[in-house]
Amino acid sequence: MKTIIEPFRIKSVEPIPFNTRAQRELILAKAHFNPFLVHSNDVMIDLLTDSGTSAMSSNQWAGIMSGDESYAGSPSFYHFEEAVINITSMPFVIPTHQGRAAEKILFTLVGGQGKYILSNTLFDTTRANIEYSGATGIDLLCKEGLHPTVPAPFKGNIDLDKLQNHIDQLGAGNIPLVILTITNNSGGGQPVSMHNIRETSKICKSHGIPLFIDACRFAENSYFIKMREPGYENTPVEVIAKEIFTYAQGCTMSAKKDAFANIGGFLALHDAELAKAARNLLIVTEGFPTYGGLAGRDLEAIAIGLREVMDEHYLKYRIRSMDYLTNKLKSHHVPVMQPAGGHAVYLDAKSFAAHLPVEQYPGQALSCELYVAGGIRCCEIGSLMFGKYDENHQLIPAQLELVRLAIPRRVYTQSHIDYVAEVVCEVFDQRQSLRGMKILEEPAVLRHFTAKLDYI
Numbered sequence: 084m085k086t087i088i089e090p091f092r093i094k095s096v097e098p099i100p101f102n103t104r105a106q107r108e109l110i111l112a113k114a115h116f117n118p119f120l121v122h123s124n125d126v127m128i129d130l131l132t133d134s135g136t137s138a139m140s141s142n143q144w145a146g147i148m149s150g151d152e153s154y155a156g157s158p159s160f161y162h163f164e165e166a167v168i169n170i171t172s173m174p175f176v177i178p179t180h181q182g183r184a185a186e187k188i189l190f191t192l193v194g195g196q197g198k199y200i201l202s203n204t205l206f207d208t209t210r211a212n213i214e215y216s217g218a219t220g221i222d223l224l225c226k227e228g229l230h231p232t233v234p235a236p237f238k239g240n241i242d243l244d245k246l247q248n249h250i251d252q253l254g255a256g257n258i259p260l261v262i263l264t265i266t267n268n269s270g271g272g273q274p275v276s277m278h279n280i281r282e283t284s285k286i287c288k289s290h291g292i293p294l295f296i297d298a299c300r301f302a303e304n305s306y307f308i309k310m311r312e313p314g315y316e317n318t319p320v321e322v323i324a325k326e327i328f329t330y331a332q333g334c335t336m337s338a339k340k341d342a343f344a345n346i347g348g349f350l351a352l353h354d355a356e357l358a359k360a361a362r363n364l365l366i367v368t369e370g371f372p373t374y375g376g377l378a379g380r381d382l383e384a385i386a387i388g389l390r391e392v393m394d395e396h397y398l399k400y401r402i403r404s405m406d407y408l409t410n411k412l413k414s415h416h417v418p419v420m421q422p423a424g425g426h427a428v429y430l431d432a433k434s435f436a437a438h439l440p441v442e443q444y445p446g447q448a449l450s451c452e453l454y455v456a457g458g459i460r461c462c463e464i465g466s467l468m469f470g471k472y473d474e475n476h477q478l479i480p481a482q483l484e485l486v487r488l489a490i491p492r493r494v495y496t497q498s499h500i501d502y503v504a505e506v507v508c509e510v511f512d513q514r515q516s517l518r519g520m521k522i523l524e525e526p527a528v529l530r531h532f533t534a535k536l537d538y539i
């Protein structure tokens with residue numbers, strides 16, 4: 084097999100800032116041992132997120148220049164609307180400034196006290212918006228998804244038996260919707276199979292519950308279906324993506340992921356009444372229905388990105404990049420999520436730093452060390468992000484302690500990734516020296532973004 088190459092040439096570059104270990108130690112201490120608080124010009128390889136960090140194409144930049152900034156009825160909105168309807172077939176398309184704004188509008192309308200939202204795994208902002216409305220979010224991940232290092236093709240699936248049981252116990256009338264996150268970001272960027280989506284939709288339909296898709300990474304998920312699900316090997320990704328949405332009544336999307344945009348999102352719906360209510364809220368919080376929270380140029384960039392992302396040369400390279408890093412780490416016995424996810428490589432911090440109890444936030448300790456050792460910024464997805472406290476202020480830990488190396492789209496080359504692998508392996512060889520951490524200060528919600536920590 085020939086080497087899979089980056090399916091693009093580079094027209095414009097940005098310098099990478101270099102600094103020393105001693106400088107990074109000081110920088111991290113000043114940032115209260117929270118990589119979110121480090122300035123990005125102190126970061127050499129930024130793997131904090133794949134969100135809004137994509138390199139846009141020359142076509143997208145051309146779209147930026149032709150974006151029409153009219154307050155109402157901009158042609159850029161209609162390009163955007165057409166691109167969303169082309170994939171989702173949902174007639175009501177509501178632009179928002181990013182994914183969480185779509186979530187906020189949706190859950191303000193359908194959430195509230197006594198309501199339950201069921202999911203394979205809710206992303207943190209989705210959960211926060213559900214809880215902020217007074218509703219309860221419940222994750223029903225399949226059991227394969229709970230074992231990071233045990234491979235399975237669709238570890239993002241929802242557990243269908245648990246879904247049925249929860250509906251029976253909670254009552255369909257208390258469940259305004261079920262939402263499938265594709266790919267399952269918090270569970271390792273793992274895909275959901277078409278079979279699972281179809282069966283979820285059948286269960287929902289039989290109880291009159293709408294199924295929604297959190298569609299941030301729909302194209303990566305569609306490519307995994309093509310690669311792994313019998314019957315889809317010869318189906319174009321675009322056709323797979325369209326089939327996914329036929330099972331749903333609505334979707335939210337952050338265009339900062341699979342639309343290669345630096346900002347943007349949307350809510351798309353079949354239900355005219357819900358759409359009307361959503362647009363009323365949109366006007367209060369985001370803007371007029373033909374721009375939402377966005378500029379016309381952003382709408383153009385998203386419209387173009389939504390088409391580009393379904394290019395199978397791109398998706399092949401994208402998914403292969405995650406495999407490449409995963410395999411390098413695996414050959415060094417680093418505990419890494421298997422198989423590789425679609426947008427990130429996830430380290431299993433619980434076994435990486437096996438000497439640290441979850442109360443000492445092993446994932447945070449590891450992400451701090453990756454910054455100090457190599458200037459790599461990444462993100463804990465574990466008990467700092469998802470931990471809660473019981474009534475005695477004891478930590479209720481997250482299900483998994485992961486560290487996410489999220490790979491921005493079309494940004495880093497293979498030698499950058501080789502460097503990342505070297506640094507992770509070096510830290511792994513010295514893992515006994517990783518030190519436990521404690522939280523000094525934290526906000527009430529989404530604490531990982533701004534919490535201040537220190538070593539114990």
Ligand code: F0G
Pocket residue numbers: 131132133134181182183184206208209264268297299336337338339347348
């Ligand atoms: N849903 C999923 C699955 C996400 O991954 C994100 C964002 C959102 C919703 C919210 O979208 O950021 O546009 O408001 N994930 C980013 C990340 C932040 O780093 O994974 P947003």
